[in-house]
Amino acid sequence: MNCEFKMVRAEEIIDEAQRLHYDGYHLMQQCATRTETGYELVYTFGKALDVLQVKIILDTDQPINSISHVFPCAFLYENEMHDLFGVDIKMISLDYKGSFYRTAIETPFK
Amino acid sequence: MSTRSVIPFGPQHPVLPEPIHLDLVLEDEKVVQAIPSIGFIHRGLEKLVDKKDFHEMVYVAERICGICSMGHGLGYCDAVEHIMDLEIPDRAKFLRTMLSELSRIHSHMLWLGLLADAFGFESLYMECWRIREEVLDMFEIATGGRVIFSIMKIGGLRRDLPDDMLADFRQRLDKIEEQLKVVAKPFYDDVAVKNRLVGVGILTPEKADLLGTAGPFLRASGIARDIRSTEGYCAYDQIEFEPIISTGCDSYARTEVRIKEIFQAIDIVRQCIDKMPAGAVDVPVKPNQFPNGEYMTRIEQPRGEALYYVKANGSKFIDRMRVRTPTFANIPALVEVMAGCDLADVPILVLTIDPCISCTER
Numbered sequence: 001m002n003c004e005f006k007m008v009r010a011e012e013i014i015d016e017a018q019r020l021h022y023d024g025y026h027l028m029q030q031c032a033t034r035t036e037t038g039y040e041l042v043y044t045f046g047k048a049l050d051v052l053q054v055k056i057i058l059d060t061d062q063p064i065n066s067i068s069h070v071f072p073c074a075f076l077y078e079n080e081m082h083d084l085f086g087v088d089i090k091m092i093s094l095d096y097k098g099s100f101y102r103t104a105i106e107t108p109f110k
Numbered sequence: 111m112s113t114r115s116v117i118p119f120g121p122q123h124p125v126l127p128e129p130i131h132l133d134l135v136l137e138d139e140k141v142v143q144a145i146p147s148i149g150f151i152h153r154g155l156e157k158l159v160d161k162k163d164f165h166e167m168v169y170v171a172e173r174i175c176g177i178c179s180m181g182h183g184l185g186y187c188d189a190v191e192h193i194m195d196l197e198i199p200d201r202a203k204f205l206r207t208m209l210s211e212l213s214r215i216h217s218h219m220l221w222l223g224l225l226a227d228a229f230g231f232e233s234l235y236m237e238c239w240r241i242r243e244e245v246l247d248m249f250e251i252a253t254g255g256r257v258i259f260s261i262m263k264i265g266g267l268r269r270d271l272p273d274d275m276l277a278d279f280r281q282r283l284d285k286i287e288e289q290l291k292v293v294a295k296p297f298y299d300d301v302a303v304k305n306r307l308v309g310v311g312i313l314t315p316e317k318a319d320l321l322g323t324a325g326p327f328l329r330a331s332g333i334a335r336d337i338r339s340t341e342g343y344c345a346y347d348q349i350e351f352e353p354i355i356s357t358g359c360d361s362y363a364r365t366e367v368r369i370k371e372i373f374q375a376i377d378i379v380r381q382c383i384d385k386m387p388a389g390a391v392d393v394p395v396k397p398n399q400f401p402n403g404e405y406m407t408r409i410e411q412p413r414g415e416a417l418y419y420v421k422a423n424g425s426k427f428i429d430r431m432r433v434r435t436p437t438f439a440n441i442p443a444l445v446e447v448m449a450g451c452d453l454a455d456v457p458i459l460v461l462t463i464d465p466c467i468s469c470t471e472r
Contacts, residue, residue, distance in 0.1 A: 027322050028408075029417050029434035042419065044406065049340050053406065073322040073442035083149075094145070101149035108154055 005042070005055040010064045013043075013056060017067040020045050025052065027067070030077035032085040034109060038062065039087055061088065068093035076100075084109040112137040117453070121150050125228050125457035128467035132460075136453060144448040144456075146441050152471045156431050163426040164190055164401055168262055171418075174433060175468040176257045177220060180213040181411040182469075183262035185418035186431065188343060189407040190264050193422055194399065200387040202266035203345040208382040209252070209261070210344065210409075211375040215286075216245040217412035218368045218375075221464045222297065225365065228461050229306045234296055241289050248279055266392030276383045283376050290376075294369050307362035311447035311459045314359060323443040324436040325414020326371065327463050329355045330363035337410040349381050361462040368464070400426055411436055413464045435469035 008016050025045040033040045038059040045052045058064060066089050068074040074092075079100035081087040086107035098106070115136050121129030129150040135143040158170050171186035172179040184206055191198060223238035246256045252271050253259040261268050297303055313323070318331040328335055336353035338346040354370045356363035402424035408417050414436030421430040440463045448459055 026319050028415075029419075029432075029439075031419060031430075031432040031434070033421055033430040033432075042406075044417065048335075051408075071322070072320065073439070076438060076441060084154075096147075099149075100147075101152045103149070103152060103154070109157055 005053045008054050008056055010056050010058055010062060013054075014065050014067060014070065016054060017043075017070040020052065021070050023047065025050075027071035027074055027077075030074060030081065032081045032087050032109075034085060039085060041081070041087070043067075058087065063088040063090050065090050066092040083107065086110040114142070119456060121147075123457070125461065126465075127224065128465070130460070130465060130467050132448075132456070134448070134453070134456065139453050141448050141451050141453060141456065144445045146445055148441075148467065148470055150471070151467070155472045156433065159428050159431050164422065164428050165264060165395075165426075167428065167431060168264065169260065171431070171433070172258055172260065172262070174435075174472045175466055177217050177466060178213070178411050178413070178416075178435075178469055179258050180209050180262070181409060181416060182433065183259070184210060184344070185407055185409045185411075185416055185433070186420065187262050187264055188409065189405045189418045189420040190401050190422070190428075192405040192407065193401040193403045193420060194264070194395070196265050196393055196395070198266045198393055199390045200345070201270070201389045202391040204348075204382045204386050205267055205271055205391060206262070207344040207346060207349065208379050209249075209259075211378045211382070212245055212248060214375045214412040215372050215379075216242050216249075217464075218372045219245065221368060221461075222293070222365075225458075225461055226297075228457055229303065231296070231300075231303070234293065237289075237293050241286060241293065244282065244286055248282055251275065251278075263392065265395045266390070268392075270391045273386070276386060280380060280383050283379060287373070287376050290372060297365055297369055304362065306455075306458055307365060307462075308358075308360060310361045310455050311451060311462060312359050313443055313447050317446055318443060321442040321446060322439050323414075324439045325411070325464075326364055326367040327414065327440050327443060329353060330367045331359045332357040335415075337408050337415050341408060343407070343409055345382065345385075348385065349378055351378055361458060364462045400424055401428065413437055413466055413469075414440065416469075433469075433472055435466065435472065437463065437466045437470045440465075441470075 025047045028044040028046045030043045041056040043054040075094045078089045078092045079096045083101040117134045119132040121131045131147040133145040172183040174182045219242035223235045226234035253261045315331045334353040334355045401422035404421040406419045417434035419432040422428040
């Protein structure tokens with residue numbers, strides 16, 4: 001599997017998602033990793049045999065826009081990143097506002 | 111205009127083996143919208159990377175789910191082996207392939223039993239699960255476990271399966287295949303079964319692709335996407351098989367795909383036994399050899415494509431293990447197929463994605 005990551009800035013993610021959508025890609029997953037200064041987000045897109053990985057570096061309090069209006073299934077991954085890591089994601093199509101995962105402590109992976 | 115009402119479905123429901131909640135918006139008996147809700151049993155297993163070293167995380171990965179444990183162990187090991195640039199021996203690749211396919215057989219048999227139970231065919235349900243027990247017996251012989259196997263390790267397998275055991279497995283599979291042919295017949299032909307499945311929960315190929323659907327749920331919509339054939343991980347590149355698809359796009363098509371995949375899995379196990387190379391089943395990993403880098407592996411679990419992302423920092427504790435399970439990917443499509451269905455079909459539709467909430471709540 002292609003494990004090269006394309007670096008994208010947070011403010012460019014919707015443009016990038018729309019470009020991939022028009023190119024026929026589907027969303028495979030989104031995930032967050034905690035770093036010393038914030039988060040590293042990895043979005044994985046697939047088209048037939050082709051896989052494209054996009055990486056976004058975020059500061060702790062830096063928001064990022066949702067891509068759920070481009071890829072409808074993104075709402076699950078984005079609610080997960082919000083609930084577990086505390087990533088500030090704006091305009092999720094179905095925003096559970098922290099109640100997607102019923103965790104004993106808030107943002108346990110932060 | 112009909113009055114709209116909201117019916118809570120789950121998290122505890124007779125047809126659901128595990129907790130998932132759906133808010134069903136109804137007009138009379140028709141579902142117009144379904145809003146999913148999970149997170150009732152989230153365990154935070156991925157967070158254990160802080161406390162368990164990268165070898166111990168194999169056990170954690172296996173414990174994500176009792177049905178898919180073989181695949182989770184394999185996926186995690188494969189990702190770490192890519193980071194560490196470990197080339198595992200051919201025999202280990204074939205044994206991993208064989209064990210993965212046995213896992214597929216027992217997972218699909220479990221699902222067929224649950225489906226039969228959901229539409230009230232209890233003798234069929236018991237027969238499916240009885241046959242599944244015979245596959246679990248094979249796992250017990252091979253690994254010592256029926257649920258958690260602990261046979262995967264970074265660099266290969268913990269133990270070899272001798273050739274006389276493989277010959278015995280071949281005989282057992284012949285017997286299982288004959289029993290399966292009898293069990294499959296009602297799923298294909300029974301009028302009551304067809305009444306509950308045909309035309310129920312249509313998912314078009316376009317929607318399936320857009321919503322990131324995976325596994326038999328996707329292939330039953332006519333899309334031939336199977337990571338075993340495209341990625342060729344383990345020994346799949348040396349096995350002859352084609353992805354099984356159906357163009358029915360409904361619940362019956364999903365059942366058909368899974369039944370055919372059981373027979374295909376038996377064939378793949380036979381090919382593995384026939385082509386099994388001699389040699390070691392692992393490569394040693396030195397005590398001071400630690401992974402450094404990141405990799406994402408994808409494997410075809412019984413329920414669909416699963417992704418394993420590992421990020422390591424050169425120490426014995428990795429930074430991140432992330433598992434994208436097929437059920438998680440199939441939830442958006444589940445919500446899609448529910449719009450417009452009858453309330454009575456909701457339990458069947460939930461089942462036809464073969465939900466594994468334990469995987470989803472990793």
